[in-house]
Amino acid sequence: MGQLLLHNLRIIDPFGEREFLEHASILIEDEVIKFIGRGFSHVGFEGQILDMEGKTVLPGIINAHTHLYSTLAMGMHPPQKTPKNFVEHLEEVWWKLDRGLDRASMLASFEAGLMDCIQNGTTTIIDHHASPNLVEGSLDILAAVAKSFGVNISLCFESSDRNGEANFKDELAENIRAIKKYTSNPHISPRLGLHASFTLSDESLESVSKALKDFPDCGIHIHVAEDLADEKDAQARGYRSVIQRLDDFNLLSNQSLIIHGIFMTREDRHILLKHGCKLVHNPTSNANNQVGVLETEIIESMGPGLGTDGMQNNMLKEAKEGTLVRGATESPRVDYLELLFQNNPDIAVKIFGKLIGHIEEEAQADLVFYDYEPRTELNADNYSSHLLFGLGKPSDVMTRGRFRLRSKKLVGMDESQIRENSRKQSKRLWSAMKAL
Numbered sequence: 001m002g003q004l005l006l007h008n009l010r011i012i013d014p015f016g017e018r019e020f021l022e023h024a025s026i027l028i029e030d031e032v033i034k035f036i037g038r039g040f041s042h043v044g045f046e047g048q049i050l051d052m053e054g055k056t057v058l059p060g061i062i063n064a065h066t067h068l069y070s071t072l073a074m075g076m077h078p079p080q081k082t083p084k085n086f087v088e089h090l091e092e093v094w095w096k097l098d099r100g101l102d103r104a105s106m107l108a109s110f111e112a113g114l115m116d117c118i119q120n121g122t123t124t125i126i127d128h129h130a131s132p133n134l135v136e137g138s139l140d141i142l143a144a145v146a147k148s149f150g151v152n153i154s155l156c157f158e159s160s161d162r163n164g165e166a167n168f169k170d171e172l173a174e175n176i177r178a179i180k181k182y183t184s185n186p187h188i189s190p191r192l193g194l195h196a197s198f199t200l201s202d203e204s205l206e207s208v209s210k211a212l213k214d215f216p217d218c219g220i221h222i223h224v225a226e227d228l229a230d231e232k233d234a235q236a237r238g239y240r241s242v243i244q245r246l247d248d249f250n251l252l253s254n255q256s257l258i259i260h261g262i263f264m265t266r267e268d269r270h271i272l273l274k275h276g277c278k279l280v281h282n283p284t285s286n287a288n289n290q291v292g293v294l295e296t297e298i299i300e301s302m303g304p305g306l307g308t309d310g311m312q313n314n315m316l317k318e319a320k321e322g323t324l325v326r327g328a329t330e331s332p333r334v335d336y337l338e339l340l341f342q343n344n345p346d347i348a349v350k351i352f353g354k355l356i357g358h359i360e361e362e363a364q365a366d367l368v369f370y371d372y373e374p375r376t377e378l379n380a381d382n383y384s385s386h387l388l389f390g391l392g393k394p395s396d397v398m399t400r401g402r403f404r405l406r407s408k409k410l411v412g413m414d415e416s417q418i419r420e421n422s423r424k425q426s427k428r429l430w431s432a433m434k435a436l
């Protein structure tokens with residue numbers, strides 16, 4: 001790939017080296033940003049030059065926890081039995097949806113989900129997958145779809161005892177197979193996925209612990225203390241907490257992704273900080289499941305990333321809605337843009353081992369462009385409210401120096417065909433769920 005010079009841009013990278021820069025140019029070479037600034041000399045430049053007409057550009061946006069397998073849930077019928085609590089909600093809704101997936105509906109979920117990610121500027125996705133009736137090879141399907149959209153993907157399978165011992169073994173094996181296959185792929189970060197402590201026996205955790213010893217650079221990705229039921233289960237098994245239980249099985253490291261953590265104790269936080277684990281907060285999912293609001297003190301002490309838990313693919317909306325949900329019950333002292341534009345890149349850099357999530361020299365050229373004509377003054381001091389309340393959807397999205405969305409049209413993909421297929425597959429999936 002040659003050189004590409006994008007000029008006439010307003011750069012906003014809230015926690016980057018260049019927080020706010022107008023009339024700027026970005027030079028890209030070999031998928032990487034090589035120069036940012038105002039003073040690039042065009043004299044003698046032989047690469048391609050694009051006038052970006054004053055567009056606002058953000059770094060490619062990162063979702064630190066989601067479930068692309070649940071993309072076809074929108075509009076599905078309510079459960080036949082009304083759930084009375086969090087675990088019943090899982091049993092009646094999500095554990096039927098994941099068991100209902102077959103190859104065609106899973107592929108449609110990934111395609112429609114990743115298309116929506118690109119259309120919302122989300123270019124790095126940390127996914128937690130479940131399809132208990134199609135385990136082997138499922139992560140290859142996700143990897144292939146992610147490759148076709150040009151996104152960075154972290155993938156894992158939610159290992160769990162909830163569908164029996166044989167299924168757990170297959171799920172653990174799928175994680176191991178993917179870790180071996182994708183560890184050296186720069187665009188794929190495999191993790192060892194676990195559903196949650198309350199669906200895993202001590203014997204299963206022991207086999208995970210043994211397997212993980214062979215992959216010291218790979219951490220677990222697990223839901224923790226999303227609901228009090230998870231903590232009560234760990235205590236009934238003789239542990240002080242879920243985090244204590246995971247630590248007893250040597251499952252925590254500086255590569256671990258700990259999701260939710262709403263009911264963690266102060267001691268749990270100390271254990272996570274000691275190991276350098278990363279916490280991920282999912283405010284709209286927590287509100288939807290009515291499990292509570294993550295304490296401000298936990299956010300301030302842990303510096304969590306921001307995920308959507310499958311609720312949506314627009315991370316600026318997640319940040320806005322997180323701000324509003326928290327503001328409804330307590331003083332909104334949390335800066336959700338810090339979670340999104342500082343903590344998420346920190347997580348991505350750690351698990352992908354390359355510079356992504358900032359507009360900096362030597363960072364991967366993942367960029368999100370907006371045609372944004374603000375109705376009020378926009379400057380270095382007030383851009384935050386424009387990001388949360390003004391921007392809308394991007395006009396163009398680039399990953400690795402290539403446009404994946406140009407003038408709101410997908411590049412090299414048939415959007416209407418993907419939508420038509422996902423509508424067809426959603427009906428098949430919903431009727432499969434009714435039979436479960």
Ligand SMILES: [Zn+2]
Binds near residue numbers: 065066128223259309
């Ligand atoms: Zn989740």
